Amino acid sequence: MRYTKIAISFNPYVAEVSEVFQALLGQNGFDVFEETQNGFDGYVQTSIWDELDKPNFIADSFDEVLSLMGEKFNHVTMSYDVENIEDQDWNSTWESESFSPINVDDKVYIHSPMYEPIAVETDVVVDPKLAFGSGHHETTCMMVRNMLMCNLHGARVADIGCGTGILALVAAKRGAESVVAVDIDEASVENTKHNAELNHVDCIHVCQGMAEGVVGEFDLVLANIMRNVLVHDMPDYARMVKPNGKLVVSGFYSVDAQYVIAEAEKFGFVRESQLCDNDWMSLVFVKK
Numbered sequence: 258m259r260y261t262k263i264a265i266s267f268n269p270y271v272a273e274v275s276e277v278f279q280a281l282l283g284q285n286g287f288d289v290f291e292e293t294q295n296g297f298d299g300y301v302q303t304s305i306w307d308e309l310d311k312p313n314f315i316a317d318s319f320d321e322v323l324s325l326m327g328e329k330f331n332h333v334t335m336s337y338d339v340e341n342i343e344d345q346d347w348n349s350t351w352e353s354e355s356f357s358p359i360n361v362d363d364k365v366y367i368h369s370p371m372y373e374p375i376a377v378e379t380d381v382v383v384d385p386k387l388a389f390g391s392g393h394h395e396t397t398c399m400m401v402r403n404m405l406m407c408n409l410h411g412a413r414v415a416d417i418g419c420g421t422g423i424l425a426l427v428a429a430k431r432g433a434e435s436v437v438a439v440d441i442d443e444a445s446v447e448n449t450k451h452n453a454e455l456n457h458v459d460c461i462h463v464c465q466g467m468a469e470g471v472v473g474e475f476d477l478v479l480a481n482i483m484r485n486v487l488v489h490d491m492p493d494y495a496r497m498v499k500p501n502g503k504l505v506v507s508g509f510y511s512v513d514a515q516y517v518i519a520e521a522e523k524f525g526f527v528r529e530s531q532l533c534d535n536d537w538m539s540l541v542f543v544k545k
Contacts, residue, residue, distance in 0.1 A: 259303040260288075263315065264338045265296040273510070273536065274333050278322045280483050280508065284418075285309060285318070288444050296335075303341060310339075325484060327512060361401045365427055370455065381426045382455045385448065396507035399532045399539035400481050401427055403505045406530070406541070409433045412476040415497055417468045417490070422449030422461070424479045429458045436461045439471055468493035476502045484509035488520045495524035498544045503529070507539035514538050 263282075267274060275297055279290045286305040291298045301309070319335045358368035358375075365379045374380040404424070410432035416425040419438035422445075428436050438449050438461055446465045453461045464470075468480070468490040478498050480487060487506055494504050504526060509517060511533050517540060518528055526542035533539075 260300050260342045261303045261306040262340045262342050263299045266336050267296045268334045270295045271333050274330050281318055365401050379430045383421055383452055385421050395534040395537040396481050400507050403539055403541050414477045415475045417480040418482045419449050420445050422452045425461050426456055429460050438463045439466050474499045478504045481507045484513045487517050491520045491524055502544050504542040510536050511538040
């Protein structure tokens with residue numbers, strides 16, 4: 258499988274801008290991100306890049322990031338270089354890399370197969386492979402914390418933008434009757450299936466697509482996605498969540514929560530609680 262590397266540099270380097278830019282590129286098919294001194298290297302399958310590689314794709318994407326984040330970051334500039342990477346066994350390369358375990362409130366322990374489980378309520382094994390996300394980001398941890406406040410026994414759950422399948426696995430292991438996990442990225446879909454097998458979970462149905470293609474009603478809908486995607490997909494979330502069911506979202510900064518809340522309220526959602534970590538926010542809504 259051939260990959261293309263996009264080396265992004267910021268002046269000055271701002272971690273918040275870098276993280277949001279990575280999230281946006283992840284929504285467009287980028288598989289892996291590696292931090293550098295002044296930015297990051299993003300890897301995307303060359304076949305996908307050939308479709309994305311329009312004269313202003315990277316520049317336009319960066320402008321979108323700045324517009325999402327507000328005037329506070331308008332002083333940041335970006336440059337980039339494109340490099341075609343020699344074909345190699347990427348699975349072997351990235352599967353050999355691991356990540357340190359994540360302990361969420363001594364209740365959920367997320368770790369790679371290289372680490373042994375510990376005595377917690379919920380043990381989740383994750384092999385990231387090519388998909389974006391190992392669970393270390395603040396938004397993932399907040400999503401899990403909010404899930405701990407929900408009664409998942411016998412629940413029907415939907416995980417929109419499932420990535421490596423962490424949230425779907427937590428839901429399944431905490432008693433969900435069934436979980437629908439959806440992602441637009443084929444590598445994420447395959448990785449979630451792989452991780453479900455690793456965890457001996459058979460109640461997760463994984464498919465490639467977006468929120469608009471999900472059929473049925475759910476007790477809980479999870480969406481850890483960028484703000485603009487959350488706002489755009491709110492009608493679908495409203496369609497999916499049962500009356501008195503819950504919508505748990507993250508993937509945006511606290512300054513942007515007002516836009517998510519305003520859109521959610523248009524569709525009958527009432528904010529129940531919120532968490533904030535390092536300026537990132539997660540919200541829990543109840544559908545009335």
